[in-house]
Structures are given as C-alpha cells and as structure tokens.
Amino acid sequence: MIVIKKSINAWTVDRETGFEDMFRQVKEAGFDGIELNVDRENSSEHSLGMSNDSKQLADIKRISEKYGLPVVSISTSLYGGKLGSPDKAVRAEAQALLLKQLDCAAALGADGILVVPGVSGRSVSLLEAWNNSLEALSELKGEIEKRGIYVGLENVWNEFFTSPFDMCKFIDELNCKYFCAYYDVGNVVAFSSTENWIEVLGSRIKKIHFKDFKRNGGINSGGTWQDITKGDVKWDRVIAALRKAGYEGYLTAEVFKQDEEQSFVDYYREVSKQLDDVLSM
Numbered sequence: 001m002i003v004i005k006k007s008i009n010a011w012t013v014d015r016e017t018g019f020e021d022m023f024r025q026v027k028e029a030g031f032d033g034i035e036l037n038v039d040r041e042n043s044s045e046h047s048l049g050m051s052n053d054s055k056q057l058a059d060i061k062r063i064s065e066k067y068g069l070p071v072v073s074i075s076t077s078l079y080g081g082k083l084g085s086p087d088k089a090v091r092a093e094a095q096a097l098l099l100k101q102l103d104c105a106a107a108l109g110a111d112g113i114l115v116v117p118g119v120s121g122r123s124v125s126l127l128e129a130w131n132n133s134l135e136a137l138s139e140l141k142g143e144i145e146k147r148g149i150y151v152g153l154e155n156v157w158n159e160f161f162t163s164p165f166d167m168c169k170f171i172d173e174l175n176c177k178y179f180c181a182y183y184d185v186g187n188v189v190a191f192s193s194t195e196n197w198i199e200v201l202g203s204r205i206k207k208i209h210f211k212d213f214k215r216n217g218g219i220n221s222g223g224t225w226q227d228i229t230k231g232d233v234k235w236d237r238v239i240a241a242l243r244k245a246g247y248e249g250y251l252t253a254e255v256f257k258q259d260e261e262q263s264f265v266d267y268y269r270e271v272s273k274q275l276d277d278v279l280s281m
Helices: 019-028 054-066 088-108 126-138 141-147 164-174 194-204 235-244 264-279
Strands: 004-009 033-038 071-076 112-115 150-154 179-184 205-210 212-215 223-226 249-253
Touching: 004 071, 004 264, 019 033, 019 054, 019 264, 033 088, 033 249, 054 071, 054 088, 071 088, 071 249, 088 112, 088 126, 088 141, 112 179, 112 205, 126 164, 150 164, 150 205, 164 179, 164 194, 179 194, 194 205, 194 235, 235 264, 249 264
Parallel strands: 004 033, 004 249, 033 071, 071 112, 112 150, 150 179, 179 205, 205 249
Antiparallel strands: 212 223
16 A cells, blocks of 8 residues: 655744754644755754754754654755856765765655755756766765665756656666655646656656645746645646555645744644645545
C-alpha cells in the first residue's frame, strides 16, 4: 500500500517562533513531518544557517524526537543562481551550501535536500547555465553517494526547467540514483498542467512541494498564489498521478498565511485540513 504523509515547510511558521514551540504546534496541527531551511543568519528563530554546529543540530534532533515530528528534508533560499554561474568561485559557494544541507540532513535524520540548479535572470545563456550546473553537481557525486541522501532538484521560476522533459534529461545526465526531482506542484501552473509533469517525471520524484496558483485567465496570463485547493491546480488529477507514479513519502506544504486576523496556530490546522482533503480525493 502506497503511504503518503503530510509535512509543512518551516517558512510557513511565524518567524518569531522557536524550535521547541514550532515542533509542538506543527505536531498538534496534525502534520507527520516538517521541512527545515538553511537561510541567512537570524532569518527566523527556527532557521538553520551555515554556522550551525553539531551540538545545535543535536538539540534540534532531540526536540524533533520529543514531539514525534521528523525532519523530512532540508530546503534553502540561498542558491540564487550560483550553481549555473560562469564563475567557479561562485559555484563553489553553492557546493558548500549543498554540503551543509547534507550535514544538516544527516544530523537531523532527513533523507533528502532541496537544490536549485540554473541561474537567476539572464546573466548567462541557458546552455552555459545547464553545463555549469551539471559540472558543479557532478563534482559532488562521490560525497553525495557516500552520504546516501537524496538531492532533489526543484523546478522554480528561473527559466531553467520549462518542461518536465528538461527536468528528466538533466537528472538522467547526472547518472546517480541520489539525484532526483523535488517537484513543486504550484510552480508550473502558470504555464502548464501540473499533473502532466508528474506523469513524465514518474519515479524520479522523491520529494514534493504543495502550493496552489490561481491564473488570471488561461495559460501564461499571470496570476496569484493561493491556499491549497483555492487555485487552479486539479488536485484530484495530481493525487491520481502521484499514486500512479508510485510516490511514497511526504507532501510538504510551502504556503504563507495571508489573513492578518488569523492566528498562526489556526493557519497550521487549516493547511493540515487542506492536505487531508487533497489526500481523500
């Protein structure tokens, strides 16, 4: 039987909330796991950073175990197009970030991390960004294989993965079982049908972000981010496609509270309920 569980990204949580309260509140809201993030120092009271040492990570692991809420993956906001840079020193910064994510994942018991290949803007050509990203990631294959932790490549709005076939080709060229797709359901809705990506990516998907997007009209007409089930994602088709692909693991909600009058705790419960509704389709 295929098992799919509910997770939430720590960016969704009030930035003033510390680790202890965050794990307790998220568990009480009905989630099965949580995704943490490597961010700039002091981004929030529950962010990881490049300077986190083994003792700090052990303390977080203890809290995770106390509340029975596993850390399921390690995301980050810090790639900023560095993997595709023509400057080897800049690519080295991205490689150091990836290794830090692996360290955090290993210490916290997570089996995967999120990585963003490509560039931001148009500073280099797509071909150059592709080759630079492949080179930078390939150089770390030995370390990744030694750790045995999935490196999930995410589709974001950086003009890099514009079709699922691009994503498949890039992952396959890396030729390592630990490179996989960290598929973001909402990030493609502006210009395509997200369930089609799942069908093409298939078993390459090891991690997944859930959010929703409401188009202004048809394809490529712009739109706005929405709460899960409030946009144009065809959730019944998404769940059917994931089950057909044999996906097992966590659906990680990467969403943000928009109602200033709503408490964060109530919002976590609402997101948990939205995921329940989706999973029941």
